[in-house]
Amino acid sequence: MPGILTRLINISRRRSPWVFRLNSGSCNGCDIEIGPCFCPRYDAEQAGALLQGSPKHADILLLTGPITLRTRDLVKQVYDQIPAPKAVIAIGSCPASGNIFAGSPTIVGSAEEVIPVDLYVPGCPPRPGSILEAIRTAAGLLEQGKTRSQQEARHG
Amino acid sequence: MADSLLHTLFALLVWPGLLGGTVLAWFLSWLSRKLTARLQGRQGPPFYQPFFDFFKLVGKQALLPRGLHPALFYGLPLFGLIAVVFSLALLPVSGAPGLSLSGDLILLVFLLEVPALVDVLAGFATPSIYSQVGSAREALLSLAYNLPFISALIAMALYLGSFRLEDFANAPIGPVTVLAAIALFTALLARLKMNPFSIPNAEQEIVGGVHVEFNGLPLALFELTHALELAALSGVIALLFLGPVSAPWLRLLLYLLGSILVVALASLVSAATARLKVQHAFRFYWTWGAAASALVFAAALIF
Secondary structure (H helix, E strand, C coil), rough: CCHHHHHHCCCCCCCCCCEEEEEEECHHHHHHHHHHHHCCCCCCHHHEEEECCCCCHCCCEEEEECEEECCCHHHEEEHHCCCCEEEEECCCCHHHHHHHHHHEEEEEEEEHHHCCCCEEEEECCCCCHHHHHHHHHHHHHHHCCCCCHHHHHHCH | HHHHHHHHHHHHHHHCCCHHHHHHHHHHHHHHHHHHHHCCCCCCCCHHHHHHHHHHCCCCCCCCCCCCCHHHHHHHHHHHHHHHHHHHHCCCCCCCCCCCCHHHHHHHHHHHHHHHHHHHHHHHHCCCCCHHHHHHHHHHHHHHHHHHHHHHHHHHHHHCCCCCHHHHHCCCHHHHHHHHHHHHHHHHHHCCCCCCCCCCHHHHHCCCCCCCCCCCCHHHHHHHHHHHHHCCCCHHHHCCCCCCCCCCHHHHHHHHHHCCCCCCHHHHHHHHHHCCHHHHHHHHHHHHHHHHHHHHHHHHCCC
C-alpha cells in the first residue's frame, strides 16, 4: 500500500508542476516570454502547470536575470521557502553566464553559486516553447527524484 | 441503533459525504477550470487534474510558518474539511441513507459557514501581511453574502413551513424556488471566492490571500475543502429543483445536472467579470442582494 501511494505521489509531481517566477535583476525580457506559456497559444495548464503567487505553493522556481549582489540573499531565501521536492529552472543566458553583464562587479557570475540549478534554458530571451519544454522536463525530473535538491537530500 | 450508526457512517464517508462527494467535487472543480480555460481561448487542464494536484500537495514537505502553532497549522484545515463533509452528508440525495432530522437546514447553514470562519482564523493566525489582509476581506465579505444566502433559505422555509432539507428537495418549482435559487447563486460566487468576488484570495494583489503561508498537506486539505464546498453549495441550489420527479435515478440525474449547470453558470460569470473592490462587493450585496431577499420573501408570502 505505501508503495502504491509513493508511486501515485511521484506521478502527481509530473502531472501538476506549480511554478513560481523570480526576477533577480532581469531586464524583464524573459519574464515577458514566460507570460505566453500560460496564455492561449502555449497554455501550460494542459500539462497541469499553474502560476503561483507564493513560493510556498510552488514546485518549480523560474529564475530570470543575472543574480545581482543585492538580490543574492533574497534568491537564497525564496529558494529555501519552497517546500521539498523542488526544481530550479534558470531562464535565459543571464543566470548561466552573466550574458552581456559578464564581468560586471555588481553581479554574481553564475546562478550555480547561489542555488542548485537543474535546467538552463538558453536564449536572450528564450522562446516560450522552450520554457514550456523545460517546465515539463523539470516535472519529469521531480517524478524520478532526479532534481539536484532531491539528490542532495538523498545523499546527505 | 447500530443500523442508524452505520447509515450515518455511510452518509459521512461514502455518499454523499467524503468519497462520493470528493469525486463529484473534483469533477465540478475540473469543469469550472476547463470552462474558464475554454472561455479564455485555452484548452484547459485534463479531467484528472484536481486529483493529481491533491496528491502532489500531500506528498510535499510541510513547512511550518514561524509564529504559527502546529495545532492551528494542521487543525484548522482539518476542521474546515470535517464541517464541509458533514454538510454534504446532510443533503437528501438519492442513494443517501437520509440523515433527515427536523431543523437540519439550520445545521447546514452553520456547517457551510465553518470553512469561511476557518479561513478567517487561518489568515489571522498566520504572521503574513497578505493573509491578514485576505482574512479581513473575507470576514467583511461574509457579512455581505450571508444576507441573500440566509434570507433565501429562510424565505423557502417560510414558504414550505419547514426547516427540513427533505421538504426542500420535494418543493414544487415556482416563482419562490426560482427567486431563491437566484439569491443563493449570487451568494455562491462570493462564498467560493470566484470573480467578481475573488476579493479575499486576489492573487495579483495579495498573492492568494489567507492561504499564502500554507503548504503541503494543510494546503491540500484547504483545496479539497474548497472543492467540496463547490459541490455542497451547487448541490443546495440543485436540490430546489428536484420536486417534480420522484424516481430515485431521475432525481440523482437531475441533482447532478443541476450542480453542473450551477457550476457552469458560475464559471461563465467569473470568466466574464473582473474583480470588484471590497466596498463595491459589499454595496452589491446590500442593495441587489437585499432586493433579491425582499423579492423572495414577498413571493413566499404571496404564493
